[in-house]
Amino acid sequence: MTAPERTHFQRLIGAVASAPPVVIAVAHPCNAAALAGAVDAAQAGIITPLLVGPRARILAAAQAAGFDLSAYAIEDTEHSQASAEQAVALVRAGRAEALMKGSLSTDELLAAVVRRDTGLRTGRRLSHCFVMDVPGHAKPLIITDAAINIFPTLEEKVDIVQNAIDLARCLGIETPKVAIVSAMEKVNPKLQSTVEAAALCKMADRGQITGALLDGPLALDNAIDPEAARIKGIAGPVAGEADILVTPDLEAGNLLAKSLAFLMGADSAGIVLGARVPIVLTSRADTVQSRLASCAVAALVAQRRKASAALAGALDG
Numbered sequence: 451m452t453a454p455e456r457t458h459f460q461r462l463i464g465a466v467a468s469a470p471p472v473v474i475a476v477a478h479p480c481n482a483a484a485l486a487g488a489v490d491a492a493q494a495g496i497i498t499p500l501l502v503g504p505r506a507r508i509l510a511a512a513q514a515a516g517f518d519l520s521a522y523a524i525e526d527t528e529h530s531q532a533s534a535e536q537a538v539a540l541v542r543a544g545r546a547e548a549l550m551k552g553s554l555s556t557d558e559l560l561a562a563v564v565r566r567d568t569g570l571r572t573g574r575r576l577s578h579c580f581v582m583d584v585p586g587h588a589k590p591l592i593i594t595d596a597a598i599n600i601f602p603t604l605e606e607k608v609d610i611v612q613n614a615i616d617l618a619r620c621l622g623i624e625t626p627k628v629a630i631v632s633a634m635e636k637v638n639p640k641l642q643s644t645v646e647a648a649a650l651c652k653m654a655d656r657g658q659i660t661g662a663l664l665d666g667p668l669a670l671d672n673a674i675d676p677e678a679a680r681i682k683g684i685a686g687p688v689a690g691e692a693d694i695l696v697t698p699d700l701e702a703g704n705l706l707a708k709s710l711a712f713l714m715g716a717d718s719a720g721i722v723l724g725a726r727v728p729i730v731l732t733s734r735a736d737t738v739q740s741r742l743a744s745c746a747v748a749a750l751v752a753q754r755r756k757a758s759a760a761l762a763g764a765l766d767g
Contacts, residue, residue, distance in 0.1 A: 458590045459583045459717055459743040462621070462750070467495040472547045472749040474730065475525075475540045477559050478503040478533035479552035482515035483734040488550060489517050490738055491745035500546055502537040503527055530554035534562035538570055541727050547752040550730040550745070556597070563725050574724040575599070575609040578731065579617050580707040581719040581747055583739075591674070591710075592618055592626075592694040596703030597731065598722065604646045607696065608659060611650060613723040614694045615662040620754045621747070628654075629673035629692035630666025631702075635684060637667065643698035650696075662694070663687050670695070670706075719743035721751070728752055 474497045476488045485508070488499040501508055501519070505526040512519045525540065527533045534554060540546045549570075551559050563570050578597035581590050594614045599606055611628060618626035630647035637644045647666030654664040665688035671678040676690030684690075697703035710716040717739045722729035728748040732741050 457583050457717070457739075459719070459739055459746075463494065463496065463742050463746045466746040466749050466753075469749075469753055471495055471498045472752045473498045473500055473545065474548045474550045474745070474748065475500045475502055475537040475546035476550040477537035477552050478527075478530045478554040479511070480504065480507040481511050481553045482517075484552035484732075485512055485515060485517055485519075486738075487730075487732045487736070487741040487745065488522075488552075489519075490741055492522065494742055496742065496745045496749050497548075497550075498522075499550070500525065500540060502540065503533040503552060504529070530558055531562075534559045535568070538562045538565075538568065541570060542568070546727075547756065548727045548730065548748045549725075550748070551732065556731060559729070560598070560722070563729065570726040572724060572726060574613060575606050576722055576724040577610040577613045578720065578722050579614050580703075581617075581621070581721070581743065582707060582710050582716045583718075583743070584710055584714055584716040587674070589693065590621070591692070593703055593707050594694065594696055595700060596697070596707045597700065597720065600700045602699065604649055607646060607650060608653065609724060611659055611664070611694075611696055612661075614696065615659070617721070617723055617747075617751065618693055619661060620751045623693050626662040626693045627688040627691050628662045628664045628666075628694040628696060629668045629688055630664065630696045631670055631673050632667040632698060633669065635667055635669050635672055635682065643667065646698075665689060666696070668692070717743060719747045721747050723751070727755075 476499050479485045491497045502525040505524050527536050577595045580593040595610050632643040637648045644667040651664045672684050673692045679690035720731040728751040730744045730748045
């Protein structure tokens with residue numbers, strides 16, 4: 451009897467687990483779901499969690515869930531806002547290479563991240579990517595933005611696209627194929643998303659977006675299905691072969707990602723990019739596989755950034 455084929459995420463988790471674990475500051479892990487993501491990833495050899503929050507609440511949540519936290523450091527704080535600020539401070543001090551959301555709100559964590567003087571801002575806008583492992587699909591799909599930018603402008607979409615491209619390259623996709631998706635594949639001045647899709651493609655032609663092949667507007671079917679693209683007469687290297695789906699707005703991206711998860715049984719890894727370090731966002735509804743994959747993606751991004759910084763330092767020296 452042959453062994454079942456490994457999923458995309460299983461291969462990713464296996465690859466990352468063979469490298470040294472990445473230290474992740476977990477902000478306010480004060481319930482079972484938040485602790486489970488960190489503990490599962492630590493036991494898989496993906497991360498070393500640095501738990502940041504009220505010690506008594508963390509230990510009480512661990513005891514109730516049956517988790518042994520004796521191997522993990524805890525940074526004691528008073529409340530969730532202090533947990534977010536301290537987790538960011540640990541990254542700034544070089545004690546952590548990534549962030550992970552615990553049981554505080556996403557807004558509270560990101561407020562500490564984007565704070566001008568003490569946060570982790572860069573020249574890029576923050577954006578969210580779902581990496582989706584869809585049963586039956588030949589490769590993982592990156593969907594952006596489905597969690598942060600509600601109605602992104604064209605200028606903001608440039609950063610959203612570039613963040614997703616950089617993520618895809620960290621995942622080993624040398625030249626990602628980016629589909630700017632809309633309800634149709636023709637530019638229609640009455641549908642703003644099609645106009646912005648065309649503008650993004652032209653910006654890529656002029657070097658304002660780099661490292662990928664862009665096409666759009668593309669409807670979803672002819673972005674991911676080669677036969678649909680062939681029937682509609684849409685040619686080009688991206689049509690039917692997209693690695694990245696850039697949706698018109700958060701609502702469309704969130705609906706697409708959750709439709710794949712709950713109707714197709716896809717696993718998803720959620721990560722925020724555009725800060726100095728990757729930020730893991732997990733949900734209470736996530737499967738163990740999704741939690742592990744989210745940490746694995748963040749670990750891979752952190753490892754690649756560390757390697758790039760070391761190479762740059764060696765060249766400068």
